[in-house]
Amino acid sequence: MDAIRTEALTKHYPVGFWRPRAYVALDGLTLDVGQGEVFGFLGPNGAGKTTTLKLLMQLTFPTSGRAEILGRPVGDVSVKRRTGYLPENPYFYDYLSAEELLHYFASLFGYGAADRRRRVSDLLDEVGIGAERRLQLRKFSKGMLQRVGIAQAIINDPEVVFFDEPMSGLDPMGRREIRELILRLRDRGCTVFFSSHVLSDAEALCSRVAIVASGRLAATGELSEILAFKALGWEVVMGGLDDAVLESATASGHIDRATALGGRRYALHVPLSVAPDRLVAEFVSQGAELVSVNPVRETLEEFYMRKIGAVSRDRGLADVGKAPASSE
Amino acid sequence: MRLIGQIAVNVFKESVRDKVLYNLVAFAVLLIAVSYLLGQLTAGQDMKIIKDLGLAAIASFGRLIAVFIGIGLVWKEVERRSIYSLLSKPIRRHEFVLGKYAGLALTLLVNVLVMTVAFYAILAYLNTLYPESIQVTWPAPATDPGMLRAILLIFVELLLITAVALFFSTFSSPFLSAALTLGLWVIGHFNDDLRSFEAVVESPVAAYFARGLYYVLPNFGAFDIKTQVVYALPVPWLYVVTTMAYGCVYIAMLLTGAVAIFSRRDFK
Incomplete structure (x- = not known):
């Protein structure tokens, strides 16, 4: 299930x-x-x-x-x-304290007084609310309210x-x-x-x-x-690299871009089509030294933006004339 | 029932901390000040005025609470989104509405009880200031228990106003809810005039319309027996009980409507 x-x-x-x-x-x-x-x-x-x-x-x-x-x-x-639920930007009753709010919500689940006291105290400790638990919620910051919100969401385990x-x-x-x-x-x-x-x-x-x-x-x-959806290339970091060698590799298309890290050290973006071991061997033969080699993969951020872009384009074509968003 | 009770207790707690009960202080100050002033101006006839004013004050302070807290009961929860957390708990929407209503009813009950005790205490004190020769000229003793009938009907009227406010607040803004509730209360006080409208208009359509409104709108005038109790005119218990029953049926219909609307409502 x-x-x-x-x-x-x-x-x-x-x-x-x-x-x-x-x-x-x-x-x-x-x-x-x-x-x-x-x-x-x-x-x-x-x-x-x-x-x-x-x-x-x-x-x-x-x-x-x-x-x-x-x-x-x-x-x-x-x-x-x-189940439990934390709404976005939760807001509760101004004149109740965090402790009273949790007692109230625990009572809706039928917890007895002793169970309620123990559960409320444990939960407030767990979400990091200390002495403030007896303050009225209208005096709480947004972050503190968020913690109370999380506590109420898991009040019933x-x-x-x-x-x-x-x-x-x-x-x-x-x-x-x-x-x-x-x-x-x-x-x-x-x-x-x-x-x-x-x-x-x-x-x-x-x-x-x-x-x-x-x-x-x-x-x-x-x-x-x-x-792992999409490998984009390699990031090769080399030390002691000559400018002339770098220019030659860039001109021949073996490097997409080079970022200077200082002291003749460079981070090189190598396209997927180029074998990084050969390129490194060539640089080493020219007197440079290898610092690191890492694959460059699409980050979740890039994946996310790509997918959103695709859906938005589809949606834009499909929804011409539809009303704009008023809420989520 | 347990859940309705818990929601009601929470409403009561919020109302008390929101300084709603401060109105009791205003009530006591008003009554003592007026009693003192009238005592300086009249010779014993002020007792009727004080009774009339005291009962009117109990009703007026209660109405203010019923309307202005009643319209905010649901609206505030929705507007501040505290309802999201509450409705995710194992409660049904009708329990939420009824719990909110019961909480305000409890607040009103405490208010009316305290005001009644204060009212009788002031009357008992004033009674000691007058000689028996003046007391015998009064239509009823200073602390006439017959006034409790008027207070009982004032309380049912307050419950009815709360139900009206709650009903409107399930689907409209607080401003509109307040306007509709107050409008209905004013019209409801002239309900008897609607019944006899056919005597003053020629159009049968207008007469039928007025008669229809008479049956549909709440008859708030029926709850006002202040003049009768102040002048010790007879008010049979049967009248009090049937008027209370009328109020309860009306409240039940309004709460049913409020629950029906609220149960289908989307919280965007």
């Missing part, structure tokens, strides 16, 4: 008052997320990430298609008992947790802590589905990712497959 499954999930929003037109926020999204996976749901702002999460949480209803969590239709109360931009508003230390928390959740067997437009988060955490753009699925798969 998949942890999350969507089939042709589609959401249109009416735009305009007198003659409403459909704005396609999500277009036929089909996804499977296995249990215990950390799944990254990537895309730029307005791609449909938040819409997808709202559909999975039944905060909006699909125009067509269906979605299941843990084999049950979304919105089923029995599913909500086993969920089997599947949905994080919408979990690193938003956090400082570097906070980001690292939340990454570690996500990995701990994974180690406990929890499925983590998180949306982000920050690729480094996905690179650090995800086993699989999906990339959405303009409401459509652009790519999905193992992160390692996507990273």
Whole structure:
């Protein structure tokens, strides 16, 4: 059984008052997320990430298609008992403290008073909220609210947790802590589905990712497959390289570009068509010395931009005259 | 029911911390100040005025809370997106709406109870200031328990106003909700005039329309028995009970409508 499954999930929003037109926020999204996976749901702002999460949480209803969590239709109360959700830029009740908010949410899951006290205290420790736990939430910074948001999302020790931009508003230390928390959740067997437009988060955490753009699925798969998707060439770093030798290699097309690193040391970008060992041997014979050789592969960033570009081009042709985005 | 209760307690807690109960201080200050001023001006006849004013103040302060908190109950949750976290918990949307309503009803109950106790305490104190020769000229004793009937109906009226505000706030902005609620309250006070509209118009269409509105719009005038209790005119319990029942049916219909609309709502 998949942890999350969507089939042709589609959401249109009416735009305009007198003659409403459909704005396609999500277009036929089909996804499977296995249990215990950390799944990254990537895309730029307005791609449909938040819409997808709202559909999975039944905060909006699909125009067509269906979605299941843990084999049950979304919105089923029995599913909500086993899931958690962090909305994007979470906001809570001004006059409650972090501790009171978590007590309130824990009570909705039917935790008894003693269990609640222990769970709330442990969770606030886990997300790094110390003495501030007794302050009213209106006095919290964005980063602190984000931590409270993460704590409330896992208050019920969920089997599947949905994080919408979990690193938003956090400082570097906070980001690292939340990454570690996500990995701990994974180690406990929890499925983590998180949306982000920050690729480094996905690179650090995800086993699989999906990339959405303009409401459509652009790519999905193992992160390692996507990273190995396209080899672009080699990066060769040489020391003691003569300018004349460098000019000659550049003129003959063996080097795309050279970046001076100082002290006659250069980082050379060598095209895929050139065998790097021969080139290095030639440079060494001219008195240079090898520092390093590394393959240059397409980064997730480049892959992401390429895919988004392709989907946007398709969408641009298909959606001439459609309403502009008003929300994700 | 457990979940509705928990949501209600949270609404109550938020209202108390949001200084909603400060209105009680304003109520007490107003009543004491007016009692003092009237005591300087009149010779014993101020008791009726104080009773009338006290009951009007209980109703007015309650209405302010009912309208202005009632319209924000759902809107604030949606606007600030706190509803996203809440609805991801194992609660159904109707439990959310009913919990919010019950929370404000609890806030109003505490308000009305405290105001009633303060009101009777002031009346009891004023009673000690007048000789028996003046007290016998009053239509009813200073601390007449008959006034509780008026307060009971004021409370049901407040519950009805809250239900109206909540209903409108499930699909419109706070400004529009406030305007619609206040508009309905004003029209509802003239509901009896709609029933007798056919006596003053010739057009049968207008008369039918007015009669239709009479049945559809809430009759807020029915909850106002202040004058009767102040002048100790008879108000049978049957009237109080049937008016309360009318209010409860209307509240049930409004909450059903609010739940139906809210359950289908997309949070964009």
